[in-house]
Amino acid sequence: xxxDLTQDQREIQALTxxxxxxxxxxxxxxxxxxxxxxxxxxxxxxxxxxxxxxxPEEYGGAGVDFLSYILVLEELSRADAxxxxxxxxHTSAVxxxxxxxxxxxxxxxxxxxxxxxxxxxxxxxxxxxxxxDAGAIRTVAEPHDDGWTITGAKQWITNGRYSGTFLxxxxxDQRTAGARGVSAFILDADHVRVTxxxxxxxxxxxxxxxxxxxxxxVERDRLLYEENRGFRVAMTTLDGGRIGIAAQxxxxxxxxYEVARAYxxxxxxxGHRIGDFQAIQHKLANxxxxxxxxxxxxxxxxxxxHQRRPHTEEGAKAKLFASEVARRQxxxxxxxxxxxxxxxxxxxxxxxxxxxxTEIYEGTSEIQRLVIARSILGLSERTLAVKS
Ligand code: CAA
Numbered sequence: 285x286x287x288d289l290t291q292d293q294r295e296i297q298a299l300t301x302x303x304x305x306x307x308x309x310x311x312x313x314x315x316x317x318x319x320x321x322x323x324x325x326x327x328x329x330x331x332x333x334x335x336x337x338x339x340p341e342e343y344g345g346a347g348v349d350f351l352s353y354i355l356v357l358e359e360l361s362r363a364d365a366x367x368x369x370x371x372x373x374h375t376s377a378v379x380x381x382x383x384x385x386x387x388x389x390x391x392x393x394x395x396x397x398x399x400x401x402x403x404x405x406x407x408x409x410x411x412x413x414x415x416x417d418a419g420a421i422r423t424v425a426e427p428h429d430d431g432w433t434i435t436g437a438k439q440w441i442t443n444g445r446y447s448g449t450f451l452x453x454x455x456x457d458q459r460t461a462g463a464r465g466v467s468a469f470i471l472d473a474d475h476v477r478v479t480x481x482x483x484x485x486x487x488x489x490x491x492x493x494x495x496x497x498x499x500x501x502v503e504r505d506r507l508l509y510e511e512n513r514g515f516r517v518a519m520t521t522l523d524g525g526r527i528g529i530a531a532q533x534x535x536x537x538x539x540x541y542e543v544a545r546a547y548x549x550x551x552x553x554x555g556h557r558i559g560d561f562q563a564i565q566h567k568l569a570n571x572x573x574x575x576x577x578x579x580x581x582x583x584x585x586x587x588x589x590h591q592r593r594p595h596t597e598e599g600a601k602a603k604l605f606a607s608e609v610a611r612r613q614x615x616x617x618x619x620x621x622x623x624x625x626x627x628x629x630x631x632x633x634x635x636x637x638x639x640x641x642t643e644i645y646e647g648t649s650e651i652q653r654l655v656i657a658r659s660i661l662g663l664s665e666r667t668l669a670v671k672s
Contacts, residue, residue, distance in 0.1 A: 289355070296337070296348055297355040303332060304363035312364040315489035316634050322489060323446060325367065330401025334360075335371065339379055344396035350524075350590040351583060354531045358582075361535030365638035366489030368535060369645075372528040373442040374398065378405025378451045381521040382470065385509040394449055394470055403448025403473075407525075408438040408495065409518055416651050418453075419463035419515060423497060425454035431503040432456070434469065437479075437496045440645075444493030445478050451521075452476075452497070457512050467507060468514035475500035486637030523596045524589055525646050530582045530602040533610035533642040537578065540610075540617035540635040541571045547621050547630075558620070567620055571613045578606040597659035604652035607642035614639040 289297065307328060315322055329335050338353035339345020353375065361368030379398045383391060398405050414420040423436025434454050441447075450471040457465030480494035509517050545568055548559035558564045581602040588595040614636040618625035625632045643649045658664060 289351075292348065293352050293355060296346075296352045297359060299332060300334065300356045300359035301362075303329070303334075304359050308360065308363035308367055312489070313628065313631060313634065315364065315366065316486075317488075317628075319483075319488045321446065321491050322367065326370070326401050326404065329371065335374065335401030336379060336395075336399025337375070339375075339383065339395060339399040343383065343391060344399035345379075350527075351586040354527060354582065354586040357528050357531040358535040358538070361532040362539045363535075364489055365532055365536050365635075366487045368532040369442055369487060369490050369529075369641075370404065372525065372532060373407055374405045376525040376528040377407035377521055378449060380524060381451060381468075381517055382449075382508065384520070385468070385517055386470075387505075389505065390470065390508065398449055404443045404446045405449045405451065406441050406443040406447035407521070408441050408444075408450050408452040408471075408476075410438060410440050412437070412439050416648055418518060419466065421453055421455060421466060423452070423454040424458070425456045425467060425469065425502075427456065431501065431506065432469070434471070434475070434497045434500045434502060437494065439494050440482060441493045441495050442490060442645075444476075444495050445481065445491045448473050450476060450495075451508065451517075453514050453518055454497075456514075460512075463515035465512055466514040466518070467511050468509055468517040469502055470506050470508055471497070471500065471502065475502065485640060486634065487641055522646055523599050526599045526603040526652070527582065527585045527589060527595070529642055529646045530578070530585065530599070530606040533603070533606040533639065534575065534578050534582050536635050536639045536642070537571070537575050537606070537610040537613045540614040540632050540639075541568070541575055543630060543632050543635075544568060544571065544617040544620040547624075551621075564620055567616050571616060574609040574613060578602070578609045581605050597656055600647070600652040600655040600659075603642075603646065604649050604656070607639070607649065610639035610642055611636075 333346030334356055336345030337348050337356050338350050341347040357368050357372050382394050411421050425432035425434045452469050452471045453466055455465050456467040476495045476497050478493045478495050482492040548564050551558045585595050585598040585602040588598055617632040624630055
């Protein structure tokens with residue numbers, strides 16, 4: 285066992301940290317206040333290879349391993365979790381499934397513009413009545429001689445407004461209910477219409493959109509993987525995507541811990557630094573321990589994925605634990621800062637708002653527990669979903 289990052293991994297971590305310190309951190313509070321999506325930032329991230337970090341060089345990426353990419357997400361999210369999710373969805377939920385399931389033609393056509401950051405990717409699975417129950421989607425792809433006509437509506441689509449490539453899921457077999465009749469399609473921006481910008485509790489530097497697909501005509505070369513096997517694409521994509529969200533949660537928790545630690549060493553009360561009081565020491569000790577534990581789960585899941593070994597259960601555990609740590613410990617960071625923590629003078633209230641979503645998207649904590657339970661009990665299919 286080796287707990288050290290490699291030289292290459294340390295280098296990409298340092299590169300991202302330096303970039304985030306210079307280009308993201310100083311602006312994050314303002315972007316949050318203004319609900320500003322920093323479109324220009326993603327061009328800069330692309331220039332240093334971070335819009336396709338773990339994409340092979342032949343497809344326009346930087347060709348680093350999956351754990352390096354996870355380190356990138358952790359560092360970006362430490363500075364601004366909205367930037368973190370934008371890159372996470374773009375990469376984990378669009379570029380990587382295109383690489384995993386695309387034909388050679390699809391890969392060379394659709395991956396390089398994404399990896400080079402020429403446009404963003406969006407993952408369009410969720411619908412108003414198909415969130416946790418992803419197999420309940422109603423968007424329909426009607427077959428015809430040359431391809432399909434797709435009609436439907438998708439909700440809460442990260443990057444929707446700025447996306448040039450959508451990985452979109454639609455029902456291709458009307459006779460089959462649930463996951464079995466679903467297919468995955470690659471759509472362009474002009475196949476969809478953005479109808480709404482969501483207002484959120486946090487992640488204000490990211491965009492979340494409702495979109496409609498109004499009889500979009502797509503040819504056969506837009507089908508990703510096999511017809512009616514798209515749910516597998518969605519599930520395996522989420523298996524990897526969840527490790528990215530776990531890294532995002534980890535980055536947020538780390539940022540909150542650092543602010544709380546620095547404050548505890550500065551702030552004085554009752555004639556002492558507050559870090560001299562056991563009540564504060566215990567909070568910081570818990571934060572540090574939980575963040576360490578989350579980091580080990582996240583890096584293990586990333587390592588497994590890189591080894592092409594099963595990681596469904598490990599990814600779910602990493603996401604579940606890291607997101608709960610982020611929610612709990614950002615609240616504790618506010619507590620350490622007291623009244624100041626509740627104000628916009630310090631970033632911890634933003635971390636607290638940003639952390640909450642990590643327990644919800646890419647599968648709620650309840651769904652992560654279901655995935656873990658199915659794995660450890662050797663159960664599959666809908667049995668647990670129905671009983672729980
Ligand atoms: N890998 C491969 N295949 C899988 C799989 C996996 N991890 N999980 C399920 N499957 C396959 C099953 O084997 C089955 O295949 P067959 O039909 O060939 O037998 C098929 O998928 C259906 O599986 P289930 O019967 O288990 O499906 P289910 O309806 O019970 O649902 C679920 C399972 C885990 C609850 C799933 O619906 C789920 O993950 N829900 C959460 C959805 C989610 O995470 N959404 C996130 C939206 S994206 C997002 O949030 C992005 C963002 O903005 C940040």
